Amino acid sequence: MGPLIPNGIIGGGWDFVIAILLGVAFGFILEASGFSSSRNITGVFYGYNFVVLRVFFTALIVAMVGLMYFDYFGWLDLSKIFILPTYVTPMIFGGVVMGLGFILGGFCPGTSFTAIAIGKLDALLFTIGLYIGIFIFSLGYPLIEGFYNSGNLGNVTLTDVTGIPAAWFALAFTVVALAAFWGTMIIEKRVRKNMKEYKF
Amino acid sequence: MNRNYIFLTILMIVLAVGTLMLKPAKQLKQIEPETLLKEIVQPTRYISTDEVAKRLIQGDPSLLLVDVRSEAEFEKYSLPRSLNIPTEKLMADDNLSYFGVPGTKVVFVSNDDIKADQTWVLTKRLGFNSTYVMKGGLNCWMETIIDPVEPSPDAEETEFKTYSFRKGAQMYFTGAQVDDFNDSKVEVQVRRKEKTSVASGGC
Numbered sequence: 001m002g003p004l005i006p007n008g009i010i011g012g013g014w015d016f017v018i019a020i021l022l023g024v025a026f027g028f029i030l031e032a033s034g035f036s037s038s039r040n041i042t043g044v045f046y047g048y049n050f051v052v053l054r055v056f057f058t059a060l061i062v063a064m065v066g067l068m069y070f071d072y073f074g075w076l077d078l079s080k081i082f083i084l085p086t087y088v089t090p091m092i093f094g095g096v097v098m099g100l101g102f103i104l105g106g107f108c109p110g111t112s113f114t115a116i117a118i119g120k121l122d123a124l125l126f127t128i129g130l131y132i133g134i135f136i137f138s139l140g141y142p143l144i145e146g147f148y149n150s151g152n153l154g155n156v157t158l159t160d161v162t163g164i165p166a167a168w169f170a171l172a173f174t175v176v177a178l179a180a181f182w183g184t185m186i187i188e189k190r191v192r193k194n195m196k197e198y199k200f
Numbered sequence: 201m202n203r204n205y206i207f208l209t210i211l212m213i214v215l216a217v218g219t220l221m222l223k224p225a226k227q228l229k230q231i232e233p234e235t236l237l238k239e240i241v242q243p244t245r246y247i248s249t250d251e252v253a254k255r256l257i258q259g260d261p262s263l264l265l266v267d268v269r270s271e272a273e274f275e276k277y278s279l280p281r282s283l284n285i286p287t288e289k290l291m292a293d294d295n296l297s298y299f300g301v302p303g304t305k306v307v308f309v310s311n312d313d314i315k316a317d318q319t320w321v322l323t324k325r326l327g328f329n330s331t332y333v334m335k336g337g338l339n340c341w342m343e344t345i346i347d348p349v350e351p352s353p354d355a356e357e358t359e360f361k362t363y364s365f366r367k368g369a370q371m372y373f374t375g376a377q378v379d380d381f382n383d384s385k386v387e388v389q390v391r392r393k394e395k396t397s398v399a400s401g402g403c
Contacts, residue, residue: 065215065219069218069222166219167220171219181205181209
């Protein structure tokens with residue numbers, strides 16, 4: 001049956017409507033999970049709050065395992081979905097930059113908008129910085145274009161690269177994620193014991 | 201420790217282990233697009249209706265006619281010894297096992313050659329060799345074999361040869377009789393001379 005638009009079940013014009021609905025749902029879940037607080041988000045790095053890890057890992061393993069069942073039942077053809085192309089070094093570099101920005105600013109792009117929605121000033125400044133960053137990047141793009149497009153592996157999946165069936169990756173990620181849930185709960189308890197004050 | 205967490209953890213592990221049991225859908229191998237393109241522009245995939253008729257008359261065992269029209273159309277009219285596999289059911293059941301048999305030539309037949317061509321492309325993409333298309337389809341079959349048109353008197357000799365072959369094929373496939381000659385029906389009237397009376401005259 002799916003994907004709905006490529007298979008012509010719904011028209012291509014609906015993608016903006018779907019994007020808005022998904023965006024609203026995503027924002028709501030972010031806010032409901034406490035992602036509009038930069039204290040919650042940076043808590044991962046200091047070890048007192050792992051909600052970010054838990055929420056994202058939950059989303060990841062549920063979506064991953066769920067999609068495999070959807071594919072099996074014929075609800076979604078996984079061979080037809082878009083796979084983001086992989087650029088090895090630029091992606092590692094981008095990940096480091098993003099992580100640094102995460103600690104420094106206390107938000108990631110999506111959560112900063114969620115925080116603006118509930119009226120946080122720090123998020124407002126963060127987004128101003130975000131747009132300045134985008135502007136500088138755009139102006140400087142000719143300088144870094146070579147690096148930006150380097151190491152392109154194309155639209156590959158882990159299964160394409162390693163030849164190991166996707167189910168094994170799903171199982172491995174699930175086990176790692178579940179171990180992380182329980183492990184971080186213990187870490188949280190220990191760290192919070194030593195904290196004098198903890199507020200969200 | 202929250203009991204819900206334990207329950208959800210177990211559920212998630214069971215589901216993830218379950219993905220290992222899922223059998224991946226059968227992936228059909230396809231030929232390279234460039235190879236397909238090279239094959240498509242070749243006119244050698246076409247077989248003329250005359251050739252098909254000749255092979256049918258000779259009882260060529262290597263020929264397999266596959267009628268790709270719907271079952272209803274096939275019931276109405278079909279070529280002798282042809283097999284009905286509608287294009288929609290090409291991949292169904294064991295239909296693909298008819299193709300790619302060494303030493304056999306599969307010829308696709310439809311009303312014109314569009315549907316047969318589509319089926320040819322499908323089988324070609326799947327990597328089957330020695331599949332062909334009957335040029336012009338059954339419409340052309342009707343025009344050339346079942347109801348051949350006599351060439352004009354000033355036509356080339358080869359056209360007359362083709363025509364006489366087609367006439368023969370027409371008889372073979374339809375059971376038509378040789379046109380009777382017009383003069384065969386003429387009754388010969390015997391006129392008898394009236395006997396002259398011997399004693400009619402005399403001097």
